[in-house]
Amino acid sequence: MDNQFINLNETNIDQEHLCCIIRSRVAHPGVEAKREWLKNRLKEGHVFRKLDVKGTVFIEYAPVESAWVPILGDNYLYLYCLWVDGEFKGKGYGKALLEYCIQDAKEKKKSGICLLGAKKQKHWLTNQNFVKSFGFDIVDSTPSGYELLALSFDGTKPTFTKNAKLERINNQELTIYYDDQCPFIEQKIMNVKTHCECNHIPITLHHIQSLKQAKDIPCVFNNYAVFYQGKFETVNLLELNMLDKIIAK
Template identity: 65%
Template sequence: MNTDFINITTENLSSEHLCCIIRSKKEHQGIEAKRQWLSGRLNEGHVFRKLNAKATVFIEYAPLETAWVPITGDNYYYVYCLWVLGGDKGKGYGRSLMEYCIDDAGEKGKSGICMLGAKKQKSWLSDQSFAKKFGFKVADTTDNGYELLALSFDGTMPRFTKNAKAQKVENKELTIYYDMQCPFICQNIEMIKQYCETNSIPASLIQIDTLQKAKELPCVFNNYGVFYKGNFETVNLLDIAYLERILKK
């Protein structure tokens, strides 16, 4: 196993490969948007640690107080992403990255680590069965099957906010909340915008651009949340087929 890992810093942010699956040699709008988003987070204690290679092997986490998620808790880390894909799977990279996060939390005197999960594994969420091998337990749940997983060091537990559990909005049209943490979001939002304009479908595409807005969101959120007819649908990025299934409801 290659043990050459590096952390993204303000000094290397502009030059390092961000390893979120995208392999384009040309400037990619989503990657540049993520760089801009990260530039405002790194001084808040946000950690992006990756294999020093052009591979999808990385973990991304932040202090819960400054994590853009509607979760409350004192002195926790929140894990946004933990990904190992392709030929790098099965080599121990995932364990190494999780152990780094756990050790980092211990050294900084954190109360624990938490992450978004679900009763049934969902796409775009880190493997919760893997997390549970490290002792993560269900700290909170929503009525539609999402779970907040936590590894507590001191017995305290984080919680979803009351708003996050509401999972309702007054707006009945297609409504998507998003931020720029994921490099796939730019193209995804543009695709949905074009589809809705072409098919005369009213839609509200709402960019979350502050911590306060993220903490007040009316749904669980990792970087994306979809509502239709006032009801929460998913945190998963939509393709056209998925979007059409939602619009038929």
């Protein structure tokens, strides 16, 4: 099965499909923003491995030291996303991708692999039950119920940063932290911004553009995080009905 997959690199990244958003004719702006973000991350050991098709079958991970998340872990990999969708489900692709990541971590003599989860499975996060079947355990948690799962090879454990557990900011407006990693983000941000302008809802947007900014975020973060009235709400990309529910609280 391995010969069905390819890893993105500096040579092929401009031509390859990035899996999440399917577009046949017009380039999606979020895809191109992701492509530019990813070009810089490949130099840092970031891995994007995908099925060699135009579909959603991929895994994405990076050394935790250079991963844009408020997580600390000596010599760990951080798994951003493992996604198999549509007609490709049930064919063993998810298992093959995760096994590749585990083998890659062992060959690079890493201490383990970690990823973001939650007490209740959240949309946009890798399926926790699936990774737990490979030996991932909960090693840290936040007051709001998000969890850090890890597969440790040597008994060490990664942790959330101190800031990640704060989950409070002084700003009372709807506040969103985001980066360019997920190709859906640009469109979601524009939709939320337009909705807020039309409904006179004050909003503050923080576009994360550096590793330091990502490590210092005062909540868990996988590429997106939302606060309202100073309180952390979610890492889910906001649909407008969800936004309205948060504002109506």
